[in-house]
Amino acid sequence: MSSGDVSYTRANQLAKELEEELPSLFDLSYEPKWDLYDKKVAFRDPLNKFEGIKKYQDNIQMLKDSPLFTDGKMDLHQVEVVDPNTVITRWTLGMTFKAFPWRPRLEFTGSTKYVLDADSGLVVEHIDEWDSIANNQPISAEGLADVVSQLLPNPLQVVSLQGLRQLKGGGEEVTKYSLIRRFSDRIEVRRYEAFTMVQSETGSVYDKDSYLLTTDLLRKFRGDALTKPSNSLGQVLPVTEPQLQMDSGKQDSSLGYILPPEWRKRSLKPSGIAGLQLVEVPETLVATLAVRGFGADRSRSEQALLGAREELATLVTRKGFEILEDKDAFTIASFADGYEIWLRVKEK
Structure with a gap:
């Protein structure tokens, strides 16, 4: 959101700066317009x-050139000029903690509220809030x-996920997302991101025997x-993750095998x-609940x-998302170490 009103000039200027520069937050050459x-x-x-x-500048520099963190990334999802004195951004921040041998990846999503002084138009407050917690004070x-x-070692980093996949017959995870x-x-x-899958007929799975037959x-x-x-190219394809089971909410479902990305543009179909059937799945916003890992x-x-x-x-609806699935419908995404529940959603 932006406004042509002269009173919005400084807020619009800040929004433009943030939109252009924040994705480069971790570049050593990045320097905010102080x-x-x-x-x-x-x-x-x-x-x-x-x-x-000075402390604000040091904090920015610490993120860029920290002795503890590496592989920092800032994904900027939205910049909104709320009023002449307020700009709000929504973002995802990720970084790897390099001081531990297992190099845990920390990820946070949230929003930043920039408050501008009514007289000078300068930023006087920067307030970050995380989505993952209720108390942001x-x-x-x-x-x-x-x-x-997020820093604690994941058992799958000790017993490699690749080894677990080999043991349980899983494959490479091929879906990509932000x-x-x-x-x-x-x-x-x-x-x-969009992907291609081979899917069984709707309602093809309704009990254990039909599940095994469809698999x-x-x-x-x-x-x-x-x-x-039995594909048109006559070539053996790798096992991939996740395997999808689309449950209609009516006591039946279908199964899906996701093609590796390098096979998407080839003339591949069941033979x-x-x-x-071959199904093209467009870019989709998905709410996920993970039931994965040891314990x-x-x-x-x-x-x-x-x-x-x-x-x-219940949670994502409360957080401002609309469920796009039919009543009781959902998708099970199966991995070597468990599964996730998926629901297609959109922001209200």
Whole structure:
């Protein structure tokens, strides 16, 4: 949002600067336009609070050139001029903590409120809030707990996920996405890039036997060391993750095998096998709830799945998203270490 009103001039200028420069936050050459900021600018996030342009500059420099963090990335999703004195941004921030051998990746999504002085038009307040916590006042115990939980070693970093995939027959994860909102370690909203999958007919899975038959159908399409592939190119395709099960909410579902990206543009389709179709899935906003990792209760009983769907739908609806699925419908995305519940959503 922007305005042509002269009173919006400084807010519009700040918004333009943020939109152009914030994605380069971690570039060593990035230098904010400090003349847009008041010398007594106040900064606040869940872990810190200070005042003064020098401390503000040092904080920016610490992010860019930290001895503890590397591979920093800032994804800017939105810049909005709310009024002549307020600009709000929405972002995803990620960085790798290099001081630990397992090099944990920390990710946060949230918003920043820039408050401009009514007389000078300079930024006098910078307020960060994270989506993953309720108490954003420093020093937030929730904020500290969130950071610590992301720093702790994941057992899958000790027992490699690749090894687990080999043990359990999983494959490479081929779906690519941008993290839009992170509400907890379990619940996120992601924007998935378009992908292609081979999908069984709607309603083809309705009990254990039909699930096994449909799984075998997809295996025949891919082919393996013992099975000639039933696809138009006659080539064996790799196992990929996740495998998708689209549940209609009416006691039946269909299964989907996601093609590796390098196969998307090739003339590949089922051949000599009925009940499968090629489906192009466009870029999609997806709310996810993860039931993955050691120690997680990965039950797939109807009660557990519907309970997880309800938990996910309730939270993201409360956070301003609209569920696009039919009543009780959802997708199960299966991985070597568990599964995720997926719901297609849009922002209200």
